Amino acid sequence: MFKVGVIVVSDSCYKDRSLDKVIPCLEKFFKDHTDYSIAKAAIIPDSVDDIQYIVSKWSEESEDLRLILTSGGTGFTVRDNTPEAVKPLIQREAPGIVHAMLSESFKITRFAMMARPVAGVRKKSLIITLPGSPKAVLENLGSVFPTISHALTQIENVDSRALHRKMARTLDEAAPGGKLTSEHDHHHNHHDHEKPDSRGRVGCGIAKHKMVSNDLDAPVTQRARxxxxxxxxxxxxYKLISQHTPESxxxxxxxxxxxxxxxxxxxxxxxxVSVPNFRASIVDGYAVVSSDGPGKYPVVSISHASGSNKPxxxxxxxxxRVTTGAPVPEGADAVVMVEETRLVSKTDxxxxxxxxEILATGVTPADNVRAVGxxxxxxxxxxAKGTVIGKSGGEVGILASVxxxxxxxxxxxxxxxxxxxDELVDLQKKTGELSYGQIYDSNRPTLLSTIRQTGFEVVDLGIALDSQETLASQLAKALDSDIDYxxxxxxxxMGExxxxxxxxxxxxxGTIHFGRVKxxxxxxxxxxxxxxxxxxxxxxxLPGxxxxxxxxxxxxxxxxLLLNSGSKPVGDEILPQLPLVKVKxxxxxxxxxxxxxxxxxxTQIATNGVYELVATVTGFQRSSRIASFATANAILxxxxxxxxxxxYEAGTLCDALLLGPVDIV
Structure with missing residues (x-):
């Protein structure tokens, strides 16, 4: 069975879902085609970002949606954004599907010339953009539906000729999961089956079927708007970073x-070795035979914590007489503190x-003695493997002790x-006042300081001018050095x-795994x-x-960086990260x-004996305002x-990433 995803793109239906007639229409349509089932349906506004977000997410192989249908947003109005949103996501276009839909539509209405459908394959999903009305949806989908199952089956297979022979007998026999015999390579892009690595990663991620970025040699007028x-x-x-961060x-x-x-x-x-590797005194005092009890005794030797002669x-x-940390002589089984004794006589x-004189009573074996190990x-x-060497020095101390x-x-x-x-001025190389349009480069000093504080070695690579040749040269030189990141x-x-x-x-x-984040x-x-x-x-x-x-x-x-350095995610986290706490x-x-x-x-504040973490936003949050970081110790x-x-009202609990120590009031 092929799983289907239906996306209705409509501002009005997003505000009032009762207006939508497309999803019920398609649900009825697929009830009559038992090889298909609508697994997901959504109504979203006419927004490029929203369309790209949901199409990208639904076309992940883990979603297992073989057919993704959008409805709406394919006309000429300023809010018709579906083709512009979907086309960059497609890895292999399907112009035949578009031609078939337009051809059938022309038979019904001449207004079909104003339709702008898009169709193609992303990963293992076939994506087709349909008009917004239920009637047009059925007409367009009906014009191509008889061959859709063939297309969906072909997406997963390498050998199209073998598939055609199978299809001639029965579609069911060649459905996904069926065994096909490959007799020749039809040059479809595919990945060999690989064993997952230590992070469960298989393959090389996003397939590079075409360049996505602007052509640097093209004029500005031809670049994407x-x-x-x-x-x-x-x-x-985070999933993409986890998949493509190099192994530790x-x-x-x-x-x-x-x-x-x-x-x-x-x-x-x-x-x-054992610690201690000898019986050691815990106090300054006298090594005794515990069964001797109180009384006057000659001092026959001295044991210092010096590693000198054996007592x-x-x-x-x-x-x-023994000092703290010194070996307890053989024959003795306890140590009495010096405070529990009295000097009787001295040497000549x-x-x-x-x-x-030993004054202590009730001395038992092992009193004030650290046993071996x-x-x-x-x-x-x-x-243990995976332990992080902390700043307290405890891990270093225990290693040194053995x-x-x-x-x-x-x-x-x-x-x-x-x-x-071009507008940046290096703070270390300034020669006078800034010229009109210039600014001091604050990003680089900030990042260099932050990286060192988080425990990593970093090299200052300076400033690159906004020139294709200069930038390419400096990037290549940097990557040819011993840096890893x-x-x-x-x-x-989006500027020129x-x-x-x-x-x-x-x-x-290089491979760009993502170029924008919501x-x-x-x-x-x-x-x-x-x-x-x-x-x-x-x-x-990173942004400027x-x-x-x-x-x-x-x-x-x-x-x-933490993942590459051997740290592991905690709990439900995808990546290791800074401490995440709840704050008010x-x-x-x-x-x-x-x-x-x-x-x-x-700040940690005590209220009626209960300690709470309270967060105060550090002023205006504009992305250019680095002053918002000046007093920050957390990111909400x-x-x-x-x-x-x-x-969010005052007192609402929300998550915060801790950057440093918390104030205590």
């Missing part, structure tokens, strides 16, 4: 290396104790940061000088991979506005149609206003 990159959700972008690499690192803190342990670490073996009726020169036993697990100076950890990637833009800011929007995406795709032969700020964020020096390198092209760039580093780049809003906040990431200050994660109240 709307982004050809589909808008993906943050969740979908284990290396041996010294525990005193500057990058050791924050590293992830790559294999279990066992204690090579004399004690016999009953003798004691030895008065420099040492000769006799001491009482802290750590030889062979015990001290650091004499381990090097262990295997996952290598942290090395980053390079490049700003782009290239972080750029600016040049990713926004050259990064075309340069990545057309000059560097979020605020940071919509044009781009994630790509490029092969350089025989290895996969990651490019995050400083607040956007900083938000996107914490939301996208850092999770990828100090004031009401309006929600945006897109999920929004606002900078905030989180606010949902879209779609389907809910447009405002």
């Amino acid at each position: 709307e982004s050809p990159f589909p808008m993906v959700s943050v969740e979908e972008s 690499e284990a290396i041996t690192m010294n525990v005193q290396d500057d990058l050791f803190v924050g590293s992830v342990v790559a294999e279990d670490v066992l204690a090579p 004399k073996v004690l016999a009953s009726g003798q004691i030895a 020169d008065g420099s040492e104790e000769k006799e001491v 009482s802290d750590l036993k030889e062979g015990s697990l001290i650091l 004499g381990i100076s090097k262990i295997k950890v996952y290598r942290k990637p090395k980053l390079g940061v490049l700003s782009t833009g 290239l972080i750029t800011t600016g040049g990713v929007s 000088l926004d050259l990064l995406k075309p340069t990545i795709e057309r000059v560097l032969n 979020m605020k700020p940071g919509k044009p964020t781009t994630f790509a991979t490029v092969t350089a020096k025989g290895k996969t390198k990651v490019i995050f092209a 506005n400083p607040a956007s760039a900083s938000v996107c580093y914490h939301v996208f780049v850092l999770p990828s 809003l100090a004031a009401s906040t309006r929600l945006d149609p897109r999920p929004e990431y606002q900078r905030a200050r989180v 994660v606010l949902p879209s206003s779609a389907g809910r109240s447009p405002q």
Whole structure:
């Protein structure tokens, strides 16, 4: 059975769903065709972003929707956006389906010349855009429906000739899941079946059937007026980052290396010795034979925590002076604190104790003695694989206590940061006042500082001018160095000088996995991979506005870095990320149609003995206003206003990513 998705594109039906007649019409139509079933149906507004979002999501192979039908938005009005939204998503066009629908429509009405249908394949889904009226939907779908099952079956198969022979006998025999014998390769793009890697990834992701970005050699007048990159959700972008972040690499690192803190342990670490490896005194005092009891005893030896000569073996009726951490002499089984003794006599020169009285009663074996292996036993697990080396020093301390100076950890990637833009002035190279139209480059210093604070090595790559040749040269040079991640800011929007995406795709032969994200700020964020020096390198092209760039580093780049460094997602998370906590809003906040990431200050406040985390937004949240980060220690994660109240009232609980320590009041 083929699963069908139906998308009604209509502003009016979105506001009043009772107006929709298309979904009931198609439900009735498919009831008479038992090989099909409508698995999903949705009504959305006439918005390019909304159309691309749902078509992209529904065409994921995990959704298993073989046929996606849209209805509406194919005319000439300014709100008819369906063809413009769907066409960039299609990987293989189906002009024959379009021709068949138009031909049949012309037989009915001459107004068919004003229809603008689109059809084609994305991944394993056939997408067809239909008119908005139920009558026209049935007419257009009916004109091509007799061959649709053949088309859907053919999408999954390699050998079309074998399929045609099968189809001549019966469609059911050749349906998806049936076994077809491949006799020759018809040159359809396909991937071999591969074993999943350690993250369960199979294949190489989005198929590169055609270039998506603008042609750099074309005149400005021929460039896209709307982004050809589909808008993906943050969740979908996380899935793509998870799939295409390079695998972790284990290396041996010294525990005193500057990058050791924050590293992830790559294999279990066992204690090579016991701690302590001798019986040690817990206090300053006297080693005794516990059964001797109180009384006066000669001091026959001294044991210091120095690793010098082994102390004399004690016999009953003798004691030895010991310091904290020093070995307890053989023969002794307990230590009495110095406060529980009295000096009786000294040696002739008065420099040492000769006799001491033990005042303590009830002394039992092992009192004030650390047994061998009482802290750590030889062979015990001290650091498990996956442990993150914390800033407290505890992990370093435990390794040092057993004499381990090097262990295997996952290598942290090395980053390079490049700003782009003719208007930028390097703060370190300023020679006078800014010229008209110039600004200081704040993105690069901010990102360099942030990256170092999050524990990664980073290289300053300077500023690239808005020139195709200059940008391509600097990107290629950066990728040819020893960096693993290239972080750029600016040049990713829709301006004629926004050259990064075309340069990545057309000059560097990179793969852009997503070029827009449904979020605020940071919509044009781009994630790509490029092969350089025989290895996969990651490019995050971040927006040029400083607040956007900083938000996107914490939301996208850092999770990828953590994954590449060996960290694992927690719970339902797709990627490892900053600590996510629930906070109360100090004031009401309006929600945006897109999920929004606002900078905030989180404070721990005690109310009636109960501690709560309260978040105060750090002023105006414009994406160019880096001042919103100046006092921020968190990023509020606010949902879209779609389907809910447009405002979160004061006291509402919401999620926040913690950037640093929380204030305590």
